[in-house]
Amino acid sequence: MSDIMGKTVIITGASSGLGEATARMLADKGARLMLAARREDRLKTLTDSINAAGGEASYQVADVTDRNAMQALADQTRETYGRIDVLIANAGLMQLAPLDKLKVDEWDAMIDINIKGVLYGLAAVLPTMREQQSGHIINLSSVAGHTVFPGAAVYSATKYAVKALSEGIRQESNGEIRATNISPGAVETELTDHITDPGAQEAANELYSVAIGSDAIARAITYAIEQPGDVDVNELIIRPTQQQ
Numbered sequence: 001m002s003d004i005m006g007k008t009v010i011i012t013g014a015s016s017g018l019g020e021a022t023a024r025m026l027a028d029k030g031a032r033l034m035l036a037a038r039r040e041d042r043l044k045t046l047t048d049s050i051n052a053a054g055g056e057a058s059y060q061v062a063d064v065t066d067r068n069a070m071q072a073l074a075d076q077t078r079e080t081y082g083r084i085d086v087l088i089a090n091a092g093l094m095q096l097a098p099l100d101k102l103k104v105d106e107w108d109a110m111i112d113i114n115i116k117g118v119l120y121g122l123a124a125v126l127p128t129m130r131e132q133q134s135g136h137i138i139n140l141s142s143v144a145g146h147t148v149f150p151g152a153a154v155y156s157a158t159k160y161a162v163k164a165l166s167e168g169i170r171q172e173s174n175g176e177i178r179a180t181n182i183s184p185g186a187v188e189t190e191l192t193d194h195i196t197d198p199g200a201q202e203a204a205n206e207l208y209s210v211a212i213g214s215d216a217i218a219r220a221i222t223y224a225i226e227q228p229g230d231v232d233v234n235e236l237i238i239r240p241t242q243q244q
């Protein structure tokens with residue numbers, strides 16, 4: 001029996017990309033899933049497809065920037081499955097542009113989703129994990145959380161923050177809570193669809209010409225979860241082989 005079998009896993013941003021691929025992989029390995037995002041039609045289709053294939057999934061519409069919605073998501077997970085073993089804080093937004101473009105609304109949105117969203121998820125599940133004396137927080141940072149490139153200053157800042165939070169959770173885990181920081185390079189998803197700056201879009205198209213599939217990241221997340229309880233995979237960086 002894998003160490004994933006029967007674990008209760010919340011995935012934010014499960015309606016597309018890495019979240020969806022991870023949901024499918026963990027369901028195949030016997031996890032009990034609570035899938036969250038804003039687009040209900042996508043969540044419903046994914047949940048139905050997992051359950052039809054013999055997996056176990058439920059969904060709840062939740063905006064990660066809404067603290068009450070995140071608490072309701074955690075409460076619903078406990079009500080449905082009785083416990084919360086893993087939170088995959090995956091929901092994220094990348095809107096690249098040079099700072100001079102002053103896309104302040106985009107800065108706000110990235111800070112709200114990528115940083116506050118991770119914190120609200122943490123706040124919602126931490127008391128339960130403390131009560132259980134076990135839990136696992138998996139945060140989606142990025143290669144951009146390790147290095148900065150032109151046009152990505154604010155996105156990078158949010159992903160550096162995610163890395164800091166992952167490390168903080170690890171240091172304060174009291175030997176009860178595992179913390180994993182996942183840092184993907186270019187992966188083919190809907191992430192680049194939200195870029196509004198033409199120059200940044202062009203640079204992203206170039207970078208993403210070598211993008212790999214979401215399954216690569218799903219495998220990394222699966223690896224971290226399936227380790228024995230006394231093993232905490234703290235950090236994984238996964239780049240396309242062809243990415244600089």
Ligand code: NDP
Pocket residue numbers: 012013014015016017018019036037038039040042062063064065090091092093094113140141142143183184185186187188189190191192
């Ligand atoms: P997608 O754009 O495909 O997925 C993003 C997900 O986040 C969607 O499911 C979206 O769902 C959800 N989301 C966005 N805003 C909110 C919100 N306010 N509340 C709840 N859910 C929200 O991109 P990826 O799958 O690529 O991104 C997943 C994570 O991986 C992100 O954190 C991203 O920064 C990170 N990452 C991705 C890389 C890549 O190259 N793809 C590289 C490095 C890191 P909905 O719109 O339905 O709410």
